[in-house]
Structures are given as structure tokens and as C-alpha cells.
Amino acid sequence: MGLRAFRRQDSGKFFGREREAYEVCDLWRSNQLTVLYGPSGAGKTSLLNAGILPLLDPSQNDVLPLGRLSYSSVFPSAALPEHNPHVFALLSSWSPEDSPTRLAGLTLSQFFRNRPSRQDPYGDPVLRLAAIDQAEDLFLGSGRHAPYREWFIDQLVEVLRRDLDLRVLISIRDDQVNMILRNERLNDMSKGRFALGPLESAAAHRAIVGPLTGTGYSYADEAAQRLLQDLSGVRDDAPESKVIEPVQLQVVCARLWYSLPPDVTHITVEHIIEYANVRRSLESFVDGMIAEAARDHLDGDAVGLRAWLRSNFVADSTRTSVQRGDTHTAGMPNEVIAALIDRHILTPREGLAEGAVPQYELSQESLIHLIREDDGAPGVTLSERTPEEHLHSAQHALREGGFARARREGEKALALSVSSRLRAEIESFLGNVAFADARYDAAIDHYRRASALFELDGQTEAVGRLLAAVGRSHRARGESRLAIPELASAVQRAPDDAGIRTELAWALWYCGHSQAALDVLNNVLHHDGNSLPALRARAEILLDLGRPEEALSDFGRLQPIREPWVRAAYAHALALVGEPGKARREIAALDAATDGHGPALLHTALVEEQASNLHVAAELARRALGAQAPPLPPHLARTAERIIRGSSGS
Structure with missing residues (x-):
């Protein structure tokens, strides 16, 4: 297989891990939570695909596809309702044929409640076996995803406690395994663990x-x-x-x-x-991996990268470790470190105390002799990459928050592509990059170009989702009036997409058409009474219309509420019905995630106003007026201005 992981269909070629496959399979079926861990390159993904899954009799087990916590897709992400990216990525891999907009509105518990239960030939329920591969993605992403990580773990705990027939296997790199094994919320669950090491000689x-x-x-x-x-x-x-x-x-x-x-x-x-020849083969491999990392991140300076590796990771002919910095490690951007880990040149150092700053070292002692001196390493000729390879690299960069590199790689893919379908997908992806980077003008341009290409191809629903992404981008810029016609057109092309109709409701509300927005949401909830995005939107609109009791009814159906911006609105509703103590506990639990969120800051200001803390309320209202992620809609901006005026007259 080379460096590619074994797939399920490769099981007939998978040898040497028979014992490990049977042991992990038994652990998985016997424990609520099983943790498979080992260093990068130990073969965890191959063991799952080609060793463990083929052992499971489908008549005795309900086995989901292998799950991942990061999502690589050209689907226009701006067309999705606000969601937890880890939950969405996992559900997308567990249910790849399902609509992304539907999955984005589900929790893990809802997903399993909606999944038909299975029985064995004797009428007994079968175990549900769900695996999450490369779970280190949960802990290695950018800081902006940290709150979502905690909410994901909360959902995992909840579903494991509710569904006693569910068994979850987590495969994770060994330097991150304690983030699972020592997590207090998972302490009271039956756990199995298995360390996957190198191969014995036999x-x-x-x-x-x-x-x-x-x-x-x-x-x-x-x-x-x-x-x-x-x-x-x-x-x-x-x-x-x-x-x-x-x-x-x-x-x-x-x-x-x-x-x-x-x-x-x-x-x-x-x-x-x-x-x-082992020495020549491994030298060639190391040269190629270093050349690839240099090409992708350092303008092809493989000589400089080899010199940096030798000077920082080798001392007196032995491996030495280097402590990770916030953005650079030993002067090298951390995205280069990640690329070298992916290519099996570096690895996180094992055995560090809990909470210690991560350190890196060469993945193998033999690399000391395989990373050749500049005059000993021949130039490596790398094959020209295809548009698909550039797109894959761009998706990897976006997952890690590297917007500039994602844009560069996406543009290279676009320049090389001759297929109109692939060009449409790349334009959609570049729109996602721009939207995530708050470059909304660029996002609109890319989504429009993708829409035009899909229109030529007759892909009506794809056009509808891209128009919805255009509408969402307009709303993010504070241009909700421009968003409404785009979203109305999107609904015509994808009438069954509840996410697009929910986004239309937001745009209508942001333009002050509260009753029209409520009508749209009532229709969505008539067809799917458990749509979390629609319930959340209706709760906020009811609150704005001065109907806090009805809003609290919808908030109650959203419990437990994790997102800080939803908790702020919930706190406001509590304050309005005479529950100031509960309201203050809710806003006390808010964190920095609300700093740029205009409506969340305004709801917090209104709670403080209810408590007669007028100066605090005014300061929060000023911050709400300046917020951009998202900005306040005009009718709520007027509320913020009223709070500020009220403070100045007190």
C-alpha cells in the first residue's frame, strides 16, 4: 500500500495485525468507550479498516462507516445553519448520503434517535458500533474551535449515557490520548484501551x-x-x-x-x-517527504529544511526534542511542523507530564542518518500535482485555519482545472475559505461563479445552496435586504432544504419583518418539529416580539444550551419573566466567544438593564454596535442606541 492506509476492500492483503484486530474488536463490543492509541504511522486507520471491521458480522452488529472529526467538502458551508463543526463532520462521515443541511442541525443524540434500531434474527437488539478515527483532530485545531470541542464531548457523554446499546471506539494519536482517558466527564463509563505499537519480527x-x-x-x-x-x-x-x-x-x-x-x-x-535496498529506499523516502513539505510551505527550499531539521533535532548523533511555540517552533511556522508530522518525519514526544508544553522529535532514531547532508541529498523531482491534489491540500490547510495557504492551493487547483464541474467545486471551496476568513465580498464572488457553472450543468439544487451561501454572506456583511431575494430564489431551487428556509427567516427578521420570519419558521417546524436551527431562530424572534414565555418554550426544547450566543438570548428571556437569578447565572457562564457577536452582546446588555445596571448595560450595548461576527441588524441596533441614551440620562 505504501503510505496510503489500507481500506476495507484491502483486507485480503492486510497481514501481521491479526491478534490486535481480535483484541480491539472484543474491547469495542464489551465497553461503552474503547480507545485505540499509538504514534502516527503505527497503522491505526489500516487496523480499523482492514483488520477490525471485516471481523464484525453485520447480522449481529449495526456498524457505522468510519467517522472523522474534520470535514473536507466543497459544499458551500455558508449555506449551513450555525453548527458544531466536529459534530457535523462526524455525522457527515457516519451518514454520507444524508443532506448536509439536515445533519448540521442535529446533535449526536438526535442522530441516533432517528437511526432505526436493528434486531438480530432472534429479535434481540444488536449493538451499535461507531468508530471515530484520527480523533486528535479534536484537540489540534485552531483556537477558534476550542468551545466546539467541549460541546462535542458533552454530546458524546450524553449519547453514551442515553443509548446503552451504543459502543464507541476512538482512535487517537498517543500524545493526545490522555485528553480522552483523563477527561472527568468520561470517568464513569466502562472503558477499554489498546496501545498499538510497532510490528514484532514474526x-x-x-x-x-x-x-x-x-x-x-x-x-x-x-x-x-x-x-x-x-x-x-x-x-x-x-x-x-x-x-x-x-x-x-x-x-x-x-x-x-x-x-x-x-x-x-x-x-x-x-x-x-x-x-x-533499505538504506536507499528510506533515504529516498525521507528526501521526498522533506521536498514535499518544502514545496508546499517553503517555496521549495528543501536544503534549508534539511539543515533546520539537523540543527534542531540532532545533537551528538542522538535525537533531541524541541518545545512547541504558539505560532513557530524553533523559528519554523507550526504549519510546517504539522506537515512534517503528516509525512512521518517528526512526531510529538511521548511521556511528557500532563499539561506540559508539547515537544517534537524525529519520528525514528534512524532518521538521524537518513536526513542527509546538503551535498549528499540528490535533487528530488516531484511530479506535477493534479488539480484534485491541490484541492486536497487546500482543504487540509482550511481545517487547520491556514486561510492564506488554503486560498493559494485552491487558486492553483482552479488554474489547472479544465473540467467545468471541478471548477465549480473549487469556486465553491474558495467561497468557503473567504467566508471563514470574513472576506465576504470575495465569498460572494466565488459562490456566484460556482452557481453559474452548476447552472450550466443543470444542477438545480446545488445552485440553490450556492445562492443561499450568497445570501448568508450578504447578511454577514449587514446587507440583509440584499440577502432576501437571493434566499427566496434559493428556496425555489431547493424547496425541501429546511436550512435554506431557516436562513431566509433570519434575513427577514434582520430586515425587521418579524411576522414574515415567524411564518417561515412555523412552516419549517410543522414539517420537522425538532429542527434545532429553526427552534433557535423562532425563540429569538419571539423574544424580540415581546413574547418571552413562548420563547422560553422553544429554548426549553433546545436544552442543554451550549452556544454562548444562544445562552445570552435565553438569559434575556429569563430576565423578562422575572427570573433574574437564573438570568445572571446564564450570562456569568458566557465566555470570549460572545465578544464579536452583536446580538449576544445586546441580549446581555438587556439582562443588565433589567437589573438596573445601566452603565454596564450601556457599555455592552456600545460593544454590540461595533460587533461584526455577526453585526446587529438595524432594528436591534436601535435597541442598543436606546440603552446607551438611557444610561446617559440616568
């Missing part, structure tokens, strides 16, 4: 020779043994228990396979020496 031998079974190819016994010895760096007289790193085994075996002459079917020691 397992590595099966991984080398097993995939050739039934192919007409074979290894001479001494050839497979020579490859094992070279990989472990030992000879016949060394201990048999010497372990082998899966990444290095895959690199060397892939090089052998693709270099072997077409007429060779029986692989001998001579072939191993000629075509799978």
Missing part, C-alpha cells in the same frame, strides 16, 4: 509475505528474512524480538514491488539487494 514477516498469497508471486525464505534483518538493522545473531516500524516496512516493500522487473515472480536475496 508479524512483520507475515506483513511482507502474506499479500502475495494467491498472486503467483513468492519470496524465497532467505529473501524475506534478509528484508526483515535490513529493516530491523540487525543480522542473524541479533534478538528475534527486534521491532519494525510499519511506515518503513510499507515504504520498502512498495519500492520493491514497483521496481521489480515484470518477468520476476520469485523474489530472491539478489532482488532484495537490488530493488529494495
Whole structure:
């Protein structure tokens, strides 16, 4: 497979992890929560796909597709209601055929409540088995996602407590595993844990020779043994228990396979020496990975990157570690560190005390000798990347909050693309980048160009979602009047999309058409009474119309409320019905996430006004008027101005 993870359909070629697959499978079925952990490159994803999932009898288990907590899609994200990105990404991977706008409005508990229960042939309920791969994404994202991480864990705890037939397996890098194992909210659940390490010699031998079974190819016994010895760096007289790193085994075996002459079917020691020379193979691999990272992040300066690695991570011919900085590590941007971890050159250091600043080191001791001096490393010729590869790189950058790199890679993909469908998808993605970076004019331009391309292709619903994204971008700029016709047109093209109709209601309310907005939301909730985005919007509009008791009824259906901006509105409703103590507890729980949120700041100001704290209320109202994420709609801006005037006259 090389560096690509094994997929489910590759299970017939997956050897060497049989014991681990059975043990993890048993743990998963026996515990509410199972944690599979190991270093990057240990093969956790391959074990899940090709080792564990094939063992599960579908008649005895309800097995969901492998889940992820980060989302790579060209779907116009501005067309989605406000949502938890981790929950949305997970549900999108667990239910890939479902509508994104529907999934964005669900909690984990709602998702499982809506999933039909299954029974075995005897009528007994079967276990629901759900896996989350690469869960370190939950903890390694940008700071702006930190609140969503906590709300995600709250939802996970809630669904595990409610659904006793649900079993969740979390696969995570070992430097982040304590974020799960030591999380207090998960303490009272039955937990299984499994550490995935390197391959023992016998397992590595099966991984080398097993995939050739039934192919007409074979290894001479001494050839497979020579490859094992070279990989472990030992000879016949060394201990048999010497372990082998899966990444290095895959690199060397892939090089052998693709270099072997077409007429060779029986692989001998001579072939191993000629075509799978371990030292040359691994040097070539390391050179290529460093060159790729340099191309993507450092304008191709592989020489400088190799020199930086040697000077910072090697001391007296041994590995040394470097402490992570906020934005740079040892003078290198942290996005380069992430790229080197992805390419198995660096790894987070293990064994640090809890709460210690992360440190990085070379992923293997052997890299000390494989990262060659400048004059010893030949120039690496990297193949030209396809538009799809540039787009993939851009999506990776966006997940990490690297807007500038995401834009650059997306523009490269666009320049190389000749397919109108792919150009439309790239334009939609570039709109997502601009929207996330608060460049709303650029977002509107990209979404419009994508819409025009999809229109030519006859993709009516896709056009509708892109028009909704244009409308949302206008509303984010404080131009709700421009948003309404875009959203009305979007509803015509995608009439069954409740998310678009909910966004139309927001735009109508922001323009002061409260009753029209309420009518739209009542219609949405008539068809889906549990739509959280619609309930949240209706609660705020009812509150604005002076109907706090009705608003509290909708807020009650949203419980537990996690988002600070919704809690601020809920606190205002409590204050209006004579619950000042509860209201103050709610606003005391708000955090920095409300700082730029105009309506949230205004609701907090109104709570303070109810409590006669007029000067505090006025200061909050001034901040609300200056907020841009999102700004206050005009009719609420007038309320903020009234609060400020009232303070000056007191």
C-alpha cells in the first residue's frame, strides 16, 4: 500500500495485525468507550479498516462507516445553519448520503434517535458500533474551535449515557490520548484501551509475505528474512524480538514491488539487494517527504529544511526534542511542523507530564542518518500535482485555519482545472475559505461563479445552496435586504432544504419583518418539529416580539444550551419573566466567544438593564454596535442606541 492506509476492500492483503484486530474488536463490543492509541504511522486507520471491521458480522452488529472529526467538502458551508463543526463532520462521515443541511442541525443524540434500531434474527437488539478515527483532530485545531470541542464531548457523554446499546471506539494519536482517558466527564463509563505499537519480527514477516498469497508471486525464505534483518538493522545473531516500524516496512516493500522487473515472480536475496535496498529506499523516502513539505510551505527550499531539521533535532548523533511555540517552533511556522508530522518525519514526544508544553522529535532514531547532508541529498523531482491534489491540500490547510495557504492551493487547483464541474467545486471551496476568513465580498464572488457553472450543468439544487451561501454572506456583511431575494430564489431551487428556509427567516427578521420570519419558521417546524436551527431562530424572534414565555418554550426544547450566543438570548428571556437569578447565572457562564457577536452582546446588555445596571448595560450595548461576527441588524441596533441614551440620562 505504501503510505496510503489500507481500506476495507484491502483486507485480503492486510497481514501481521491479526491478534490486535481480535483484541480491539472484543474491547469495542464489551465497553461503552474503547480507545485505540499509538504514534502516527503505527497503522491505526489500516487496523480499523482492514483488520477490525471485516471481523464484525453485520447480522449481529449495526456498524457505522468510519467517522472523522474534520470535514473536507466543497459544499458551500455558508449555506449551513450555525453548527458544531466536529459534530457535523462526524455525522457527515457516519451518514454520507444524508443532506448536509439536515445533519448540521442535529446533535449526536438526535442522530441516533432517528437511526432505526436493528434486531438480530432472534429479535434481540444488536449493538451499535461507531468508530471515530484520527480523533486528535479534536484537540489540534485552531483556537477558534476550542468551545466546539467541549460541546462535542458533552454530546458524546450524553449519547453514551442515553443509548446503552451504543459502543464507541476512538482512535487517537498517543500524545493526545490522555485528553480522552483523563477527561472527568468520561470517568464513569466502562472503558477499554489498546496501545498499538510497532510490528514484532514474526508479524512483520507475515506483513511482507502474506499479500502475495494467491498472486503467483513468492519470496524465497532467505529473501524475506534478509528484508526483515535490513529493516530491523540487525543480522542473524541479533534478538528475534527486534521491532519494525510499519511506515518503513510499507515504504520498502512498495519500492520493491514497483521496481521489480515484470518477468520476476520469485523474489530472491539478489532482488532484495537490488530493488529494495533499505538504506536507499528510506533515504529516498525521507528526501521526498522533506521536498514535499518544502514545496508546499517553503517555496521549495528543501536544503534549508534539511539543515533546520539537523540543527534542531540532532545533537551528538542522538535525537533531541524541541518545545512547541504558539505560532513557530524553533523559528519554523507550526504549519510546517504539522506537515512534517503528516509525512512521518517528526512526531510529538511521548511521556511528557500532563499539561506540559508539547515537544517534537524525529519520528525514528534512524532518521538521524537518513536526513542527509546538503551535498549528499540528490535533487528530488516531484511530479506535477493534479488539480484534485491541490484541492486536497487546500482543504487540509482550511481545517487547520491556514486561510492564506488554503486560498493559494485552491487558486492553483482552479488554474489547472479544465473540467467545468471541478471548477465549480473549487469556486465553491474558495467561497468557503473567504467566508471563514470574513472576506465576504470575495465569498460572494466565488459562490456566484460556482452557481453559474452548476447552472450550466443543470444542477438545480446545488445552485440553490450556492445562492443561499450568497445570501448568508450578504447578511454577514449587514446587507440583509440584499440577502432576501437571493434566499427566496434559493428556496425555489431547493424547496425541501429546511436550512435554506431557516436562513431566509433570519434575513427577514434582520430586515425587521418579524411576522414574515415567524411564518417561515412555523412552516419549517410543522414539517420537522425538532429542527434545532429553526427552534433557535423562532425563540429569538419571539423574544424580540415581546413574547418571552413562548420563547422560553422553544429554548426549553433546545436544552442543554451550549452556544454562548444562544445562552445570552435565553438569559434575556429569563430576565423578562422575572427570573433574574437564573438570568445572571446564564450570562456569568458566557465566555470570549460572545465578544464579536452583536446580538449576544445586546441580549446581555438587556439582562443588565433589567437589573438596573445601566452603565454596564450601556457599555455592552456600545460593544454590540461595533460587533461584526455577526453585526446587529438595524432594528436591534436601535435597541442598543436606546440603552446607551438611557444610561446617559440616568
